[in-house]
Amino acid sequence: MATLTFDDLTSKALKWVLSGADNSDYGHYIIISIDKDGFTKLSTNTPFGRSLEMQAENTEGEYSDVAFAASTLSGLAKSVEEGDQLTLNIDNKKDVIYISLASTTITVDNLYDVCPVVASLRGKTTLTTVDASSVAQALTTATKMLPKNGDVAIDCDSDRLTVSAISSELVSREEFPSTLPEGEESHILVSGKKLSPLNAVVRTGIVEDMKIKEERGVVSFVFPIHDDSIGIDALSMNVSTAVENYNGEGGEFLDDEEDEIATLSISEVKEALAPLTAVVSDANVTIDTTGAHGVSLTITSKGTAAKTIVLDAEVASGTTYTVSLPMFMAALKNISTAQVVISSISVDDDPQWYILTPDHGDDDNPGEDLIVAIPLR
Numbered sequence: 001m002a003t004l005t006f007d008d009l010t011s012k013a014l015k016w017v018l019s020g021a022d023n024s025d026y027g028h029y030i031i032i033s034i035d036k037d038g039f040t041k042l043s044t045n046t047p048f049g050r051s052l053e054m055q056a057e058n059t060e061g062e063y064s065d066v067a068f069a070a071s072t073l074s075g076l077a078k079s080v081e082e083g084d085q086l087t088l089n090i091d092n093k094k095d096v097i098y099i100s101l102a103s104t105t106i107t108v109d110n111l112y113d114v115c116p117v118v119a120s121l122r123g124k125t126t127l128t129t130v131d132a133s134s135v136a137q138a139l140t141t142a143t144k145m146l147p148k149n150g151d152v153a154i155d156c157d158s159d160r161l162t163v164s165a166i167s168s169e170l171v172s173r174e175e176f177p178s179t180l181p182e183g184e185e186s187h188i189l190v191s192g193k194k195l196s197p198l199n200a201v202v203r204t205g206i207v208e209d210m211k212i213k214e215e216r217g218v219v220s221f222v223f224p225i226h227d228d229s230i231g232i233d234a235l236s237m238n239v240s241t242a243v244e245n246y247n248g249e250g251g252e253f254l255d256d257e258e259d260e261i262a263t264l265s266i267s268e269v270k271e272a273l274a275p276l277t278a279v280v281s282d283a284n285v286t287i288d289t290t291g292a293h294g295v296s297l298t299i300t301s302k303g304t305a306a307k308t309i310v311l312d313a314e315v316a317s318g319t320t321y322t323v324s325l326p327m328f329m330a331a332l333k334n335i336s337t338a339q340v341v342i343s344s345i346s347v348d349d350d351p352q353w354y355i356l357t358p359d360h361g362d363d364d365n366p367g368e369d370l371i372v373a374i375p376l377r
Contacts, residue, residue: 001098002034002056002063004042004088010232011080012204013052016197017042018077020050020237021070028070029115032090032097034063044070045117048194048218048240053233056090063092067115068108076101125214127156127186128179132210132223136198138163138174138370143192145170145330145372152192154212154219155248157185161212165192165372166250170327171353172372173254188219189246194239201237206230217241254371258343258355261321262289263314266332266340272309273297273329283325284377287342287354290318299325319344323354323374331356331372345373352376 006014021028021044029045038059043051045067073088076099080086089098095110142152142165150167158180165172166189180186198221201207207223214220222236276283276299283301295313300306321344332340339359344351353373 002059002090004040004054004056005231006080006086008080008082008084009206010230011077011086013206013232013235015077016200016204016235017044017050017052018070018074019197020044021046029067029111030070030073031065031067031112031115031117033065034059034090036062045115048238050237052235054231055233061092063090065112066090066097066110067112068097068110072106072108073099076104127212127214128161129209129211130161130176132207133202135161135163135176135210136202139195140199141334141370142172143195145172145334146192150192151189151242152195153246153250154188154190156180158182164251169324170330170372170374171251171254172370173251174370186214187246187248188214189242190219190239191242197237201235206232207235253345253347253353254373256345258345260316260341260343261319262295262316263339263341263359264295264311266335266338268311270329270332272311273299273325276307284322285325285328286320286322288320289313289315290320321351321354322377324377327374331374335370
C-alpha cells in the first residue's frame with residue numbers, strides 16, 4: 001500500500017489544500033495521483049483548485065487515481081497536534097483508502113469513477129519567481145484596499161513585477177524584481193477576493209519562493225518547498241483571470257511627478273478618524289494644510305454635521321483637497337510605516353489624485369514600495 005504521512009507542520013499545508021474545496025458540497029473531492037516512482041499529487045477537483053506535491057512511501061506497482069469527498073479528510077487534518085501523524089494508506093488492490101490519526105481509522109471507498117474531474121491545466125508558462133512572503137502580502141494588501149468587486153493587476157516585464165489595485169475609487173501599486181526574460185511582458189487581471197488564500201500558504205512557514213505562471217484564462221501561484229526534510233515538494237493554487245481584455249493600463253499616472261503636501265502620523269490620524277468611520281459609511285474627508293497649526297481634517301456626510309480635527313504635521317505646501325473617507329482609511333491601514341507622506345498628482349495641470357506613500361525617513365533599505373492614489377472629490 002502506498003503511504004502518505006502528514007505531521008503537525010505538513011498538515012497545515014494539507015488543510016490549506018482542503019480549504020480550496022467547499023466541504024458542504026459533496027461534489028467537491030480530493031484526488032490523489034501516484035506515478036510509478038511514487039511522485040504524488042493531491043488536489044481538489046474544483047475548477048480553480050489547489051494542490052500539494054509529495055513523495056509517497058511503500059509504492060509498488062502502478063496506482064490508479066483515487067478520489068473521495070474532501071469533507072472526509074478535513075476534520076482529521078484540523079485535529080493534528082504536535083507529535084501526531086495523519087496517515088493515508090492507499091490499497092490499490094482493494095481500491096480503498098485507510099485514513100488514520102491516533103486511535104481513529106476511517107476506511108473510504110475510491111470514488112474516482114463518479115468524481116467530477118476538472119480538466120488539468122497544461123502549457124502554463126512561468127512568468128517569474130519572487131519572494132513568496134512579500135508578493136503574497138502585496139496581493140493581499142491590494143485586495144484589502146479595494147472596494148467591493150475590485151480587481152488586482154499583476155504586470156510583469158524583464159525589469160519589474162507590479163502588483164496593483166485598480167478601481168474607480170482607489171489605485172495602488174507595489175513593485176518587485178522580475179526574472180522574466182528581456183523583451184517579454186505579461187498583464188493579468190484577477191478578482192481581488194480570489195487572492196486572500198495566498199497569505200495562508202505563507203503562514204504555514206514552509207514556503208520561501210513563489211512562481212507565477214499563466215495559461216489562457218488562468219494564473220497559477222506555485223510554491224516550491226526546498227527543505228527535503230519537510231516531506232512536501234510544492235503547493236499551488238489556480239485562479240481564473242478577469243474576463244476583461246486587460247493590457248496593463250490603469251495606473252500610468254502614478255509615474256507622474258508628485259507635489260508633496262504633508263507628512264502625517266498614521267496612528268494619530270487613525271485614532272482621530274476611526275470613531276467617525278464606524279458611524280458614517282459614505283463620508284468625505286477634507287484635508288486642509290493652509291492653516292497655521294498643522295493640518296485640519298474635516299469629516300462631512302449626508303445627514304451628518306461637519307466635524308473638524310486638527311493634528312500636528314510637517315507641512316510642505318498649503319492645499320485643501322477632499323477625498324473619500326473609507327478609501328483614505330483603507331490606504332492608511334495598509335501602510336506599515338509610522339508616518340505617511342501625502343501628495344497630489346495633476347493631469348493636464350489639474351490636481352486629480354491624492355497620493356499616499358510610506359515615509360521611510362533615512363532608511364537605506366526601505367523594503368515597502370507602495371503607492372496609493374485616491375481620486376479627489
